[in-house]
Amino acid sequence: xxxxxxxxxxxxxxxxxxxxxxxxxxxxxxxxxxxxxxxxxxxxxxxxxxxxxxxxxxxxxxxxxxxxxxxxxxxxxxxxxxxxxxxxxxxxxxxxxxxxxxxxxxxxxxxxxxxxxxxxxxxxxxxxxxxxxxxxxxxxxxxxxxxxxxxxxxxxxxxxxxxxxxxxxxxxxxxxxxxxxxxxxxxxxxxxxxxxxxxxxxxxxxxxx
Numbered sequence: 001x002x003x004x005x006x007x008x009x010x011x012x013x014x015x016x017x018x019x020x021x022x023x024x025x026x027x028x029x030x031x032x033x034x035x036x037x038x039x040x041x042x043x044x045x046x047x048x049x050x051x052x053x054x055x056x057x058x059x060x061x062x063x064x065x066x067x068x069x070x071x072x073x074x075x076x077x078x079x080x081x082x083x084x085x086x087x088x089x090x091x092x093x094x095x096x097x098x099x100x101x102x103x104x105x106x107x108x109x110x111x112x113x114x115x116x117x118x119x120x121x122x123x124x125x126x127x128x129x130x131x132x133x134x135x136x137x138x139x140x141x142x143x144x145x146x147x148x149x150x151x152x153x154x155x156x157x158x159x160x161x162x163x164x165x166x167x168x169x170x171x172x173x174x175x176x177x178x179x180x181x182x183x184x185x186x187x188x189x190x191x192x193x194x195x196x197x198x199x200x201x202x203x204x205x206x207x208x209x
């Protein structure tokens with residue numbers, strides 16, 4: 001029997017994230033999660049927002065853990081993971097009303113972050129939202145001493161990791177047809193940033209999206 005992986009931070013941040021997603025995804029019907037990790041967020045949000053079809057995704061080595069959580073769930077609106085490495089995939093076969101990703105930008109290289117924004121810009125319907133959760137820098141500065149220490153620990157593991165500056169992410173968003181809509185302050189010096197897909201999209205906007 002596969003032991004289900006656990007990310008303790010999920011239980012601490014999921015309710016704060018859910019409060020925002022209930023608003024931002026109220027008119028959405030399909031969501032792609034980039035970097036589902038353990039799969040815990042997907043199950044919790046899928047259960048609490050049953051109107052959504054939640055598509056998990058991650059690199060192949062994380063699929064077993066995600067599937068082990070799904071196997072113990074009766075949820076029909078949370079889908080088994082897509083094999084998605086943002087640096088290896090240029091486009092996806094499906095489009096979505098929204099994209100969600102949590103705690104991914106700082107553990108990717110910046111080149112991979114660029115790839116993630118390019119994928120989002122290509123797979124999201126017109127008017128759809130991209131919600132990105134995690135720690136971010138503002139105007140090139142850390143927002144707390146704890147985030148500075150966290151950034152140092154990340155770079156000690158891999159020099160390509162690190163907390164990203166929001167100005168750089170906003171530039172990536174603009175380059176890929178996304179406009180900054182809202183920023184939410186979250187617990188533990190995190191933020192949830194929302195970008196909206198411009199009306200010129202490869203997809204077709206759903207009613208009310």
